[in-house]
Amino acid sequence: MNGVAVAADPFVVKDIRVEGLQRVEPGTVFSYLPVRVGETFTDDKGADAIRSLYNTGFFKDVKIQSEGAVLVVIVEERPAVSQIEFTGIKEFDKDALRKSLKAVGVAEARYYDKALIDKAEQELKRQYVSRGFYAAEVITTVTPIERNRVAIVFNVDEGQVSKIVQINIIGNKAFKESVLRDEMSLSTPNWLSWYTKNDLYSKQKLTADLESIRSFYLNRGYLEFLIESAQVSISPDKKGIYLNINIKEGEQYKLSSVKLTGELLGKEDELTKLVKLKNGDVFSSAQLTQSTKAIADKLGVYGYAFAAINPQPNLNKDKRTVDLVLNVDPGRRTYVRNINVSGNNKTRDEVIRREMRQLESAWFDSEKLKLSKDRINRLGFFTEVDVNTEDVPGTPDQVDVGIKVKEKPTGALSLGAGFSSTDKLILTAGITQDNAFGTGTSIGLNVNTGRINQVISLSNFDPYFTEDGISRFTEVYTRSSRPLFYTGDSEYKIDATGGNFRLGVPYSEVDRVFFGLGLEQLQINTTVNTPASYQRYVNTYGNQNLNIPFTIGWARDRRDSALIPSRGTYQQANFELGTALGDLEYYRVFYQQQYFYPLTKGNILSFNGEVGYGDTYTGKPFPITKNYYVGGIGSVRGFQPGSLGPYDVAANGIRRPIGGASKLVGNVEYTFPIPGSGVDRTLRLFGFMDAGNVYENAPSFSGLRSSYGFGLSWISPLGPLKFSYGIPVSKKPEDRLQRFQFQIGTAF
Template identity: 35%
Template sequence: MTRTPTRRLLAIALATSLASFHTPPSLAQAASSASSSSFTVSDIRVDGLQRIGAGTVFTYLPIERGDQIDSGRIGEAMRALYKTGFFEDIRFDREGDILVVTVTERPAINTLTITGNKDLKTEDLTRNLKEIGIAEGETFDRLALDRVTLELNRAYNNRGKYNVEITPKIARLDRNRVDLTIAIDEGKAARIRHINLLGNETFEEKELRKSWESDETNWLSWYRRDDQYSREKLTGDLERLRNFYLDRGYVDFAETGTQVSISPDKRDMYISLGITEGEVYTISDVKITGDTVLSKEQIDFYQLVRPGQTFSRSLLELTSDSITAALGNVGYAFAEVKPIPELDREKRTVALTLQVIPGPRVTVRRIVFKGNTRTSNEVMRREMRQFEGAWYSQAAIDRSKVRLQRLGFFESGSVQVESEPVAGTNDQVDVVVTVKETTSGSFTFGLGYSQLSGLNTTIQLSQNNFLGTGNQVSVEVQRSSYLQRYSFSFLNPYFTDSGMSLGYNLWWREFDNSDFNTAQYSTTSAAAQTVLGVPITENDSVSLVFGVDRNEIFTFPTASPVSVNRYIDAVGQRTFHAWRAELGWARDTLNDFFTPTRGTKQRLSAEITLPGSTAEYYKINYEFSKYWPINRALVLNTRFQLGYGDSYGSDKVQLICEARGNRPPRPTKQYSDADCGPNASLNDVLIASGLPFFENFYAGGVRSVRGFRDNTLGPVDFSLGSPVRQPIGGALKTVGSLEMFFPSLLDSPAARVSAFLDFGNVFKDIDSFDAGELRASAGVALLWRAPVGPISISYAFPLRSEETDELERLQFTFGGAF
């Protein structure tokens, strides 16, 4: 609920309580029926009670046995009982010297149901209704309900919905209870048909309204909803209009009137705005007074307004905010900079005085964490860049907030940091960090499906915040048509207090490439790795991976590609052992873990198999992703990935020699019959060089170039006697994307809709690169972080393709990572 309805609902509560002080019209009559003259009360009896105990009545009743009462005392007693709000009717009678109080209790609210509301959230409505006593278990007050109904109508009218219908329904139950239902028919918002701006002489209306949230009905209104009238939006637009002129020196700008009219059917709105532009003012002088604390050089750096400039309120505010922020970073948490303008209307000039009031220098007494039911305080504290006992620093607090949000343990945008003054002092504050935790791990036993792998089953226990320690633990068993995998991983991101991380990876895998849109062969592999990470700056880190692995290749003489079989034959064995090392650098400035809207993420890694491995090669991979916030409704993401690999050392060569005369000799430039000896001729040369085929890069599919079947881009090969193309990947990969996200299209932080342009391809080696061979596609995508697992759906139109490419416009995955 917006602030305005909240304040009004609270006002209703106050008005309701004040109304209860008035004596009902029947008071004098009821008092006279009890006694026409004073008498001494020998006893008091209360009739009509159902839920309220007699003791409660006696607590509020200002009459006791033995009291001498008259009509005045009875009136006072009646007002006291009505003031409690418990009763609909009260009557005083006399039986001899016994005072009989007959009451009719107000019913209790058994259930409260709100239906039909979309613009106003149910939890907001329920919370505000409870504040004025309309809640389950509370006493029902019809007057308060009527006023709430009126206020809800006003709240919806402020949102441009003038056809709203609020229908309270009261169902009487036994034991003096009611079921209360507030049925809301919101109707449709009135649409703005015309906006008329009067008095603008210097600027065109189109330029003035460029940043407005309100606009006349247009072809994009179905998405922007800018044609839906709202008083709050219009108020904001008027402030933007004022800022527009003040930022260009029009100090005397003024609004002369606003008129909003509605059509008889309450569906169309017409807005007229009158303004007076005035004259342009320049800055004649700028003075900075007070205890600036900062050096003159620093003040000059932050001072953006200078004599001779056209007056600009935004530059003036930016100057004030910059000085305030600089003071806040050195401990002056309550610093203020007050701009004092002096106008000379004859000369059209403004003299500015910036009064700096630093206030006391503040230290942080304590850092308090709230809302972290699972995550330990220590895990959060180690991300803080503001320390207890240190000078207050706004920059350190802002950085701490970003680091906490990037952990992935809390809901997007839920990390809030506030500074609370310590009572009794003016130089200490407590920093209170409030979070709302989200699921940081999962236990999955279920099914997934993708067009590439078909049906797959997974049993996975993963926890990015294991037992609230911040450690990452994952155990996984996965089976699909092409893959069997068993893995275990562990990572302690704070193995040392300085932020050094240490982790381990163990896995075993059977992988059938024939079902993976790649060459016809399969592998059985296993690996053990140790991972070490070291932070070098606030945003940069380096990592080192060292491990040993074993990879056994199974090929088929008549089904596997010729190049694959020749490589295996040249090496002379099918089992590859490797000692592997990888050095990586990463930089992360994203503002959020799940749905970033700004910042950059980069990673550069170099992997090498050490000398003595069966195949000696290296791979270099660079990934770049940057988010650009265009406006409140658009975020652009630019991504690029470059991968390259090659062998080092001597090539492995296998000569195929046969007895002379069996086959025609086939000498090469490097080898001849002489290399086979005196009685044999050279019939073939098998050379294993370059990046091994099982380490090749692939492209195409949901995670690279959408619109093309997974892994099908790039070089292909054929098996003996078969015309079927088999993708074999390549040693060079270039993939990029431009993707525009629409954050406001879906009202959910877990779902995103985007439009994208993908491009890229894979090449045999660096000499084979040809920009003309790059493929491209464009389309739309839906990414949803569902409770059962992430879901990705895309529909792409290939823009640049060849007849031999394998196209697949609709692609989706369920149960896999984005």
């Protein structure tokens, strides 16, 4: 501080004059002076004035003089920062760096301060260290420009990223080092490190990994487990990082007793059943957490949103046992004041709020809150749904509920593709918008101009056609198709024009019944190459048919998510009746059931089963236009789409699958994150086993085709995308194979 206050005898100030100001207003200076006109000026007040003006940060030099009874304040302002630039930056977004520097006080239009620039350099280095660039160097250039301003340029030499080359865990006896390293996200470089970045050290990741190791031991009864030290060292060239973790395992403890105490609200038996820990079991921190959460959730059903369950373990080191006491404090019963929705940049609030079963101004209910979360997840519009509760300050009996969602692109380009040596590339396409204009309604346009299938269809689905939650589905279409594996006969085709209307009526939180009516006009053109099955159909029903089907269905959806299900079940049944109002009198029944079982660390085991059966009620043959088809992704992978089951032979000797009146399909999938990617739900690998076929009459297990394989599942901007490679197991020489397939928008 270079301030100078000229020593003077005390005098009464008749005027104050400020010199040297460029941007700072005189009033600002006056506000910091400890003396006013008419007051007595002293040396102490002069020192205070200099100190106050320096503390503003506006000035680099301050002098105070007197001219008779006039107090003169002479200042030299600090330069203002006119611009901040970066050179050599590749790893970071420059705007993000500007925000981080602003947090330490360096920003455009602020006053230049060398100390703050030094802090800014350290902040930049810290940012690079967090990304593993330990060799990064920052040199700052400050250039004076006109009007007492400066331009600041941060010149960065990023250097090479420092990678973890070795991780050592010392002190482990009960478990191998490889087992403990599997609990860590940090790792040495592997084939996926370019994507996961887990070979780049960060303090936050190490802290999380140490906690993971601690939880691993506590879940296995090692209550005295300690992490004695975690040492991080770097090679002299700053390219390699070494981690040394020293642990002390201690002894394994078993439970000798578990007891509930505190305010149990007369529900001791009900709460005791929720405790997963039993006498004689090895102590498990995970089971303890599950037990306390289950008790808190149960109390939440009765309106106690902030119930606290405090575990008090008492160790007997001689016997290596632990007495566990769970002290229950339910707190006050609360009700919900506000429900706040965030993250929905496109989706309207009402689309989310109408799925809420926990209502505002109602008693808090944890089960209704969980059900609300599941219902929002089942919309299929969001990749993440987080629900939290917050205290309302000053009102201990109220809480606010926060619903935070992360939207996914709901416009989808539906593609199906496959490749075979005979048919080359096979493509289908369509465009849908599942959340049109954020209203929750779905609009679909499907256009296909292929040589086998030509389709134009427009559909609309409104999940809340009425306020009571009755849904409505409408569709109009015109289709021109040729049975599978068309060989070039332009006269041989089936034309269909019609529409469908369906209502869905909810009768529970997870159940819905459907009622539908359709209208379809069919025309079949045949030639000498038409398969005999289609010629028999024309002989029975004619080449022009009117079909008026009535449908009734049921669905039960207990999945935790429609987009990425990890637990729960899904069931649906459908009955379709070709009414006597039309020319086709038939019925079809279909049933499907899916199970999703969560395993550890994002691993999911899922099952799918489908059975369909069709017949007529007039004694006529079942109309071939209503046949089921099996084969390809969505049924039995590894075989060409729709190629399994009965086939017919045309006059030119070409085999053509014709489907069947019944079908049977079963699928098993094991889905898991890509190794090294953590629990990434949007990009996963899977293995599968498929089996199925179609039949002329009743379905059976005889003649099943089966396959196994692997694939990649990705929630892409275009929608849920699956690549699969199927290897047929049980097959016949006449079967058409197609090992590689992909499709967008399918679950199995």
